[in-house]
Amino acid sequence: MTESSRLAGDFDVVVVGGGPAGATAATDLARAGRHVLLLDRGGRIKPCGGAIPPRAIEDFAIPDHLLVGKARSARMVSPSNTIVDMPVGDGFVGLVDRETFDEWLRARSALAGAERRTGIFESVERDPDGCAVVVYREGRSGEARRVRAKSVIGADGARSGVARATLKGGGKTPCVFAYHEIIASPSGDSDAFDRSRCDIYYQGHLSPDFYAWIFPHGDTASIGVGSANKGFPLRDAVERLRAQTGLDGCATIRREGAPIPLKPLRRWDNGRDVVVAGDAAGVVAPASGEGIYYAMAGGRHAADAVETFLATGNARALRRARRAFMREHGRVFWILRMMQHFWYRSDKRRERFVTICKDPDVQHLTWQAYMNKRLVRARPMAHVRIFWKDVRHLLGSAA
Incomplete structure (x- = not known):
């Protein structure tokens, strides 16, 4: 996009979706001085238990008054x-209650400098220069509007329109x-x-x-x-x-x-100017279904990758969003996916799974991993004890 062709509606970044992932990405990029549009469809509240661990409260400065x-x-x-x-x-x-929590996150992005609009995403087109043009409607029967953007972040949920429009296999995660x-x-x-x-x-x-x-x-x-x-x-x-x-x-x-x-997409970017985050990237924890922290973490990684892309012009920087997230959380996701696959298959196995949760070692390591969002390595003998207990339960379940 040349400076002479810039229009009043041009943005450095258009973030589609105003949930925890999109609002976090918009806030971070606006604070970095980028011209950001946060586009949210409005009127939708995601079904969610609303649990957020201490690390989320600390990493994303969640005020106490939002905790219901x-x-x-x-x-x-x-x-x-x-x-x-x-x-x-x-x-x-x-x-937290998502109705209040998500709106507070969107309002924070506006305070940081992002522009908020309500609209329904339709497509990503290309202008003659090859620049992304985000097409959306103000309501289902409203007039189509277009804004140009140097980059786009799709944070518009599990059936992401942005992912379907721009990524191979996007929007098809289990x-x-x-x-x-x-x-x-x-x-x-x-x-x-x-x-x-x-x-x-x-x-x-x-x-x-x-x-x-x-x-x-x-x-x-x-x-x-x-x-x-x-x-x-x-x-x-x-x-x-x-x-x-x-x-x-x-x-x-x-x-x-x-x-x-419950399974991250294999690729989160189009190799050009689009990256996805949150549910659109598939980052909800298997077995537990926890999504708020991981959505916000994914939104932050997407913002970091886009900031590097905007600063350097190198589209390969967009790959960093997935790499950074999976480096930090991929092993936990793999373990939880195996747990869900095995323990949730029958009431017999569910019974044994709950029995395992009586164990003090299991309880301690589970809470430490959940609260801090990392695997606990400080108690190696506890891991050994849990391993042999799990083997006994696995053999019993298979019998």
Whole structure:
């Protein structure tokens, strides 16, 4: 793009999607002095338990007022209703409501200097100079608008239009389908519901291949379920979970559903001027379904890669987004994917999985890895003990 051909609508970066990944990327690039457009479709809230670990709070400066809850333990419930409580220890897991949290992130990007617009992405075209032209509509029947950009970040969800339009195989990653209901919390805590505890149900009648959850959000709670089985009745499963926990009498505030990817794309950039992040890149943790931290981390890596690309003109810099993310989190994703593949296949295996979670070594290393987002290496004998316990459980499950 030559300076003489620059229009008032030109941007250094157009970020498509205003969730945690897109808003983080837009904020970082605007703070770096780039002319950024954050394009979000608006009116959509992703189904999400809303858990964020301490590392996310620290790395992305999340203020305390956004935390609608602080969980200090997790409860695992097996198919036989065996209960395993896992105290966090020192610290807590933060809980946010995505409706408020995501909008705060978008507002922060605007304060950093990004321009916000509401619109539905349609395509990426090319002008005579070969520059990217992002086409979007203000509403489904609105007039098509076009903006030119030196680079584009697609952070528009699991069925990313940007990925489909610009990347080979984009938008086709395997997904778990998630559905949850935000309800009014009961007036007081009980054994079935505790505002300081996240409950996870590994029961085949609630999910044949994933899990169901109850996450407290202060005055509200998220009750949800996920499954990759397209024929599984998610709403019925949530209704059953509410009935078995005595939460069926609580008022329902809203209902939300969406696909959630559980496998990173093999490539996140088009080798020219586009890179994807967050759900569009497939970075939701297998087994746990955790996505907020990884979306924000992916958004930051995408912003770093785009900044280098803009500074150097070298499109190879865009590859750094995936490389940096997988270098930091790829091994954890691989381990979690193996866990999900093996332990979630039947109620017999789910029963043994919950039994493993009783082990103090497992609990300690699980929390340390989750809270700090890295594998724990400080206790090698704990890893050895867990290995042999896992072998015994694996042999028992295979029997």
